[in-house]
C-alpha cells in the first residue's frame with residue numbers, strides 16, 4: 001500500500017474501470033464513482049480497497065455528498081480522474097437544446113464540479129487532476145457538435161486548472177483518447193466511422209482501455225511531477241497525422 005488514494009469518475013466500466021484496476025495494482029485505494037448503481041456494485045464487488053459511491057457528476061449536491069463520503073472514508077485525496085462521459089452523435093440541426101445540455105452536463109459541468117469541490121483536499125496532498133477529453137475535442141468532424149465542443153472545453157478547462165492550481169503544487173493534465181471499444185464507442189461508432197478510424201490512425205487499430213489507463217496513471221504519479229497543463233493524445237498517432245495516409249496505404 002502506498003497510502004495514496006484516487007477518485008475515478010465513470011468507474012463502473014470501460015476506461016474508468018481499467019484505470020481503477022491499474023491504480024489498485026500500484027497500491028492506491030480508489031473511490032469508484034458512477035451513476036449506474038447496478039454496474040458500479042458489480043464492478044466493485046470483486047475488488048479490494050475500493051469505495052464505490054453512486055453519484056451523478058453533473059449534480060452539485062451529489063458531488064458534494066460524494067466528496068464528503070470519500071474524505072470521511074479515505075482521509076486524503078491524491079488524484080482526481082474526471083473520466084465520466086457520455087456521447088451523443090447527431091447532426092447540428094437535430095441536436096436540440098436538451099441533447100446539447102445532456103452532453104455538456106456530464107462532460108463539462110461534471111469536470112468543473114468535481115474538480116472545484118475537491119480542490120481543498122488536493123491542495124493538502126499537492127495532488128493531481130487528470131481530465132479525460134477526446135481527439136474529438138481537437139479535430140472537428142461531422143455529428144460531434146455537442147460531444148466535440150464539450151471535449152474541446154475540457155482541454156481548455158485543464159489549462160485553466162493548471163494555471164491556477166500550480167502555486168499550490170496541484171498539477172492538472174488532460175488525456176485525449178483515440179477510439180476505444182467501450183460501450184460508449186459501440187453506441188455511436190457506425191461501421192463507416194470504424195472504417196474511417198482504421199484508415200486515419202497510423203497504428204491502424206482501436207486502442208484498449210488499458211492503454212488509456214497507463215497514460216492516466218502516469219500523469220497522476222510522481223513520475224510526472226513536473227508535468228502540468230499538458231494534453232497527452234493516446235490515439236495511435238491520429239492527431240499528429242495529416243492528409244495522405246489512406247492514399248499511401250492503398
Ligand SMILES: NC(=O)c1ccc[n+]([C@@H]2O[C@H](COP(=O)([O-])OP(=O)(O)OC[C@H]3O[C@@H](n4cnc5c(N)ncnc54)[C@H](O)[C@@H]3O)[C@@H](O)[C@H]2O)c1
Pocket residue numbers: 009010011012013014015016033034035036039055056057058083084085086087105106110132133134135176177178179180181182183184185
Ligand atoms: N471509448 C472511446 O472511444 C473514447 C474516445 C475518446 C474519449 N473517451 C472518453 O473516455 C471517457 C470514458 O469513456 P468510456 O469509453 O470508458 O465510456 P463508458 O460508457 O464505457 O463508461 C462511462 C462510464 O461513465 C458513467 N457516467 C456517465 N455519465 C455519468 C454521470 N453524469 N455521472 C457519473 N457517472 C457517469 C457511465 O455510467 C459509465 O459507467 C469518457 O469521458 C469518454 O468521452 C472515450
